[in-house]
Amino acid sequence: MIERHTNLSICSVSQEDSLVVDGKSDLFKNAVFFDLEHYIYKKPICIGVFGCCYLNNKNDKLEVTQYMIENKKDAHDIVFMAKKYFKRAFEEHNKRYIVTFSGNNDFTVIGYLFKQNNIEFDFNQYFRNIDIQKEYEKERKICIGLKALEKEFNIIRDTEVISGSNLAKTFSKIIKDDTYIDRMPYEKKDKILLYNQQDVVSLFDIFIHWNSIMKKDTII
Structure with missing residues (x-):
């Protein structure tokens, strides 16, 4: 298992700019920002990369945690680590x-794998989900993808976009061949992890800058 922990410095956060939910503008302090890279073939097969981050309110660092599978056994272990x-x-x-x-897709995958591994965990007992795509749809009455939303928020990725199909092919090879990961160039592993890291960090950035973009006068 590849396990990566990254602490990122962030600019000062203005609650006036943050997404307001239930009348609260400081929910980013008590939130986990979550994204999976996974492999599905008719049914969920595995989590390829588990990625989460949250704000450490003591030092104002964004703490990113990632797990990436290296073989079939890791596909079993990663759900327990999640x-x-x-x-x-x-x-x-x-x-x-x-x-x-x-x-919904990520929760479906992880929920299925929890059940398959006899793991009891009900997200609704612990957390309330805030779906950025749904919040955007409520505001603008249209659906949008994450990469298009990043563009709207002037977020520039450090890495190129990787398609879901290419990620699925990679995780399929890892599951089927325990030595495949040893033949995979370090640059490819790093690229996958950086791509996932950008996903969760983008969620945080969009959340804390929500009003600065979404509340702009859109009348032309």
């Missing part, structure tokens, strides 16, 4: 919200 992460976020770090982008 549960442990969420429980620790709730119990030790007082996180009460999960922020996703079109999160």
Whole structure:
């Protein structure tokens, strides 16, 4: 298993710019920002990369945690590590919200794999989900993809976009061949992890700058 922990410095956050939910503008302090890269073939096969981040309110660092599978055994272990992460976020770090982008798919995948591995964990007992795509749709009455929304928020990716089909092919090879990961160039592994990291960090950036973009006068 590749396990990566990254602490990122952030600019000062203005609550006036943050997305308001239930009349609260500071929910980013108590939220986990969550995204999976996964492999589905008729049914969920595995989580390829688990990615989450949250704001450490003591030092104002964004703490990113990622797990990436290296073989078939890791595909089993990663779901247990995911549960442990969420429980620790709730119990030790007082996180009460999960922020996703079109999160139903990720919740379906992880829920299926939890059940397959006899893991009892009900997200609704611990967290409330805030789906950025749905919040955008409520505001603008149209649907949008994450990359298009990043453009609207002037977020420039450090890495190129990787298609879901290419990621699925990679995870399929990892599952079927325990030595494949050893033949994979370091640059490719790093590219996948950086891509996932950008996804979760973008969710945080969009959340805290929501009003600065969404509340602009859109009348031309």
